[in-house]
Amino acid sequence: MKFFSCTVVSLVLFSCKPTVEEPVINLDGYKIEDGFQLEVIASEPLLEAPVAIDFDNQGRIWVVEMPGFFIGETTPNGSIKILEDLDNDGVADHAKIVLDSLVMPRALALVYDGLLYVEPPKLWFAELENDKVKNKVLVDSLYAPDGNPEHQPNGLLINIDNWIYSAKSNFRYQRKEGKWIKEPTSFRGQWGITKDNFGRLYFNDNSRQLLGDYVLPNRLIRNKYYTPKEGQNKLLTDDQRVYPIHPTPVNRGYIKGVLNQDSLLVHFTAACGPLVYRGNNFTDDYNQNAFVCEPAANLIKRNILEFNGIYTQANQAWQEREFLASTDEGFRPVNLSTGPDGNMYIVDMHRGVIQHHAYLSPYLRNISAKKKLDSIVDFGRILKVSKKDIPNQKVPILTNLSANKLVDLLKDSNGWLRDRAQQLIIFKNDKKVIPLLNELVKNVEHPLAQIHALYTLKGIDALSFETLIAVAKNSNAEVGAHAIILLESFLEKKHTNTVANLFNELLGKNSMIIDFYISTTLGGWASVDKEQFIPLITLLSWKYKNHKIFQEALISGFSNKNIALQMELIETIHAKNILFKDVLLKNINQFKDEKPNSLYVQIGPSKDARTNGAKLYSQICSACHNSGGEGIEGLAPPLLNSDYLKGNVEKLALVLLHGLQGPVTVSGKQYHFNSTMPGVINNEQVSDKDLSSIISYITNAFTNKQQHIDANKINALRSKKSKTGVEYSEAELKEMFTD
Structure with missing residues (x-):
């Protein structure tokens, strides 16, 4: 079915047949x-x-x-x-x-x-x-x-x-x-x-x-x-x-x-x-x-x-x-x-x-x-x-196109066609199109096609070091940024002179985009040739000393094997660049304390992983508070060491039952959200015993003070409504509980 043109229709029948008379739908509203x-x-x-x-x-x-x-x-x-x-x-x-x-x-x-x-x-x-x-x-x-x-x-x-x-x-x-x-x-x-x-x-x-x-x-x-x-x-x-x-x-x-x-x-x-x-x-x-x-x-x-x-x-x-x-x-x-x-x-x-x-x-x-x-x-x-005034274009049947024709589609003005052509070339893995892709990737008149061609070559393992150097030198900033990233595939000592010369040349263009993506890759290159790349790290950290995102970009290129190099940087960077020092120190301390980014570890205590409370937390709460209780910015505050979990357990039960409207204060920080935490009091699938299990789990997993409340007590709290009859506010809870 090709949906290149159609007529508004209205609902006339309902049928379970796989082939139906086209119903009529009124769109007047x-x-x-x-x-x-x-x-x-x-x-x-x-x-x-x-x-x-x-x-x-x-x-x-x-x-x-x-x-x-x-x-x-x-x-x-x-x-x-x-x-x-x-x-x-x-x-x-x-x-x-x-x-x-x-x-x-x-x-x-x-x-x-x-x-x-x-x-x-x-x-x-x-x-x-x-x-x-x-x-x-x-x-x-x-x-x-x-x-x-x-x-x-x-x-x-x-x-x-x-x-x-x-x-x-x-x-x-x-x-x-x-x-x-x-x-x-x-x-x-x-x-x-x-x-x-x-x-x-x-x-x-x-x-x-x-x-x-x-x-x-x-x-x-x-x-x-x-x-x-x-x-x-x-x-x-x-x-x-x-x-x-x-x-x-x-x-x-x-x-x-x-x-x-x-x-x-x-x-x-x-x-x-x-x-x-x-x-x-x-x-x-x-x-x-x-x-x-x-x-x-x-x-x-x-x-x-x-x-x-x-x-x-x-x-x-x-x-x-x-x-x-x-x-x-x-x-x-x-x-x-x-x-x-x-x-x-x-x-x-x-x-x-x-x-x-x-x-x-x-x-x-x-x-x-x-x-x-x-x-x-x-x-x-x-x-x-x-x-209304633009006719529908005729769309090719992509299954019938040769690999050469698919390469031509990488220049199309429709992003959907460019995306699908890239996928199909990679899937077909026809090496005969490599010369065409190499020609396209250097064609600066088609920057979007250049980016697609870069990753198409990457997908068929045909991307060369020389091509990336040429593309980075001669293309616009966005194309150059992708070439800089892809150069990491060739991160070896034998390439450092060429790459260092390239980066110095590109930095002369004074492009924030180019500078940023060079920043993200310098840590890796410095690990194989610090004499040529440490000066560039110092240069960029100072040039963007007021942009924390650049300091984080510079840190992102370092692996956990570069701690000595980072400590050396702390001693050599300009004394006034406090922001970069702070970022470096935070990374070094995280490494020493063996606390990696939560993306790379299983969060939460494994001893509770099979409990009913943990399963219910995963089903009901983790979508907003995250699996490790860290909260999600703009959506829900953290549960880790939260006053609500360490305080009166009846207050916690009331929040789970009836909900909580903001602002909410956790560990001295006030959180403002556009949404309200709903209670589960009307969820017939969550029993009093289930809520008891959730409380036992979250207080154990996210604080050092495990608490328990009996299911019968939770049942009694169901009738303890807020003054408004809906979600509690933090102010009202403070009046009720001194903690």
């Missing part, structure tokens, strides 16, 4: 930005609760369905389908089932000429033949461990560096010579992940619409004994304002400030599915704009990304209006994709209630029942957004 059009290209009865899509080499949409969410999370009713358009009118009329009887499947990616997909807790790769699974390989048995489905890994985004990244996960994956590789990466986001043309990653969580890394993945975490703070997981905009066009019931709508006087949602509460648009069917001013779903308010927001050196920020395209907003309370956009035709596609789960039952407040439960939102369950849609 949908308001999209002027100059754009919105079209339904797939809907019920072919779809139910879609959560993710990808396009294959023929342009067909593959979709993951998760109908069990909220209503049957152990039921094997999930599936992966191919949507087909048998009458070629641009609207799906047939669904081909590839996999069914899945329990809560949540992500897929068409990579390596096969299907990568998630059925918790496992990540699978399936080879395909005639749209059927031929062989199935277990990639990771613990990709998405037990837990709330709102907080399990997802995404499966293949980046320009040939690695596959996920939201809500600190691992990345790659298939090389038929074997799967798994290695640590930074923890990112909650639901959905996207990238820009350079290869930076973007994500979000419920209350913060757009987060991102200033820098390319893994550049700041290669030093296992340093945990960077400045370059990744950054809030790109403080503006969390939303502008729905009708009153929207949300889970915490009873809290002051969540809704305005007209019952309209004020700030993001369910941000998900971000997309940096890299297609070519919108106008230039939409290139690399960041779109964000807000299913709770039935809308999609547009942000404009701005790049300033190595820093990124986002600004809402408009105030008082959205790119797309709807009065349809079933419209639940949860994911966005750029298609092979350069348009934007919306995954609409189309459900009345999308708040997980574990955190569903009585307020939303009652409103949903009153408005009969809980009856909107057997729906699902894929929508297409296109520009």
Whole structure:
């Protein structure tokens, strides 16, 4: 099925047949930005609760369905389908089932000429033949461990560096010579992940619409004994304002400030599915704009990304209006994709209630029942957004293209086609295209194609040292940055003179981007030739003495074998460069204390790993407070040595039962969040005994004062409501308990 054009249709029938008459859907309640059009290209009865899509080499949409969410999370009713358009009118009329009887499947990616997909807790790769699974390989048995489905890994985004990244996960994956590789990466986001043309990653969580890394993945975490703070997981905009066009019931709508006087949602509460648009069917001013779903308010927001050196920020395209907003309370956009035709596609789960039952407040439960939102369950849609005055481009069937033609596609203006061409060349591993790739990689008139060609050559093991030197010298800053990174593959003494000369030449360009990526790699080169590279470390640490991100970049290149070199640096750097000294000392002390970055270790005491409390904590709490209790910036405070865990155990039980609204103080630091910690009092699946087990676990795991409270006492505390009848505040708890 090729979705290159379609006609808006309306709902006329429901059927369980795999081939159906195209239903008619009324879009009168949908308001999209002027100059754009919105079209339904797939809907019920072919779809139910879609959560993710990808396009294959023929342009067909593959979709993951998760109908069990909220209503049957152990039921094997999930599936992966191919949507087909048998009458070629641009609207799906047939669904081909590839996999069914899945329990809560949540992500897929068409990579390596096969299907990568998630059925918790496992990540699978399936080879395909005639749209059927031929062989199935277990990639990771613990990709998405037990837990709330709102907080399990997802995404499966293949980046320009040939690695596959996920939201809500600190691992990345790659298939090389038929074997799967798994290695640590930074923890990112909650639901959905996207990238820009350079290869930076973007994500979000419920209350913060757009987060991102200033820098390319893994550049700041290669030093296992340093945990960077400045370059990744950054809030790109403080503006969390939303502008729905009708009153929207949300889970915490009873809290002051969540809704305005007209019952309209004020700030993001369910941000998900971000997309940096890299297609070519919108106008230039939409290139690399960041779109964000807000299913709770039935809308999609547009942000404009701005790049300033190595820093990124986002600004809402408009105030008082959205790119797309709807009065349809079933419209639940949860994911966005750029298609092979350069348009934007919306995954609409189309459900009345999308708040997980574990955190569903009585307020939303009652409103949903009153408005009969809980009856909107057997729906699902894929929508297409296109520009009215730009004709749809003809998209090639990639399976029919030669390797030479695929190389040409690396220059295409549509990022989806560039990405897929890169993957296919690597998969085909046709060495005959190496001369073409080497020619393209030096063509400075096509900088995006240069970056793709670099990693395509890397993927087929055909990247040469001489090529990288030439590309770094002659290309723009972003292309040069990638060449500098890839030079680490040739980190040997015999290359140090050439690389030192290159770096000195590049530093003369006075480019912050070039300077930064040289900074990330100097530690490695200094380990084999300190005489030539230590002066460069000193130069850059001083030039950017007020930029902590640069000091962290310099540290990132050091391995744990470079401690003596770092101590030498402390003695030689300029006395006024206190910031770099502090970073060096922190790294040295972490090494001496044997405290590596938590990404590289199993966090938490193993003696509690099999307890019921630990399992429940993993399912209910760790999504916000992290598996090791460190908390997640912008989402939840740390539990490690928290006053709440060391204080009165009844106060802790009240917080778990009834919830807590901010601000919250932990170890003398006050935390302000846009969201509220929900209690579990209305979660029928969490018993008093379960809460007792959780308290025993977290007080033992995260403090030196294990505490216990009897299940009967917890039951008695269920009726001990706050003054407002909802979540407790810290001030009210202080009045009740002196600790």
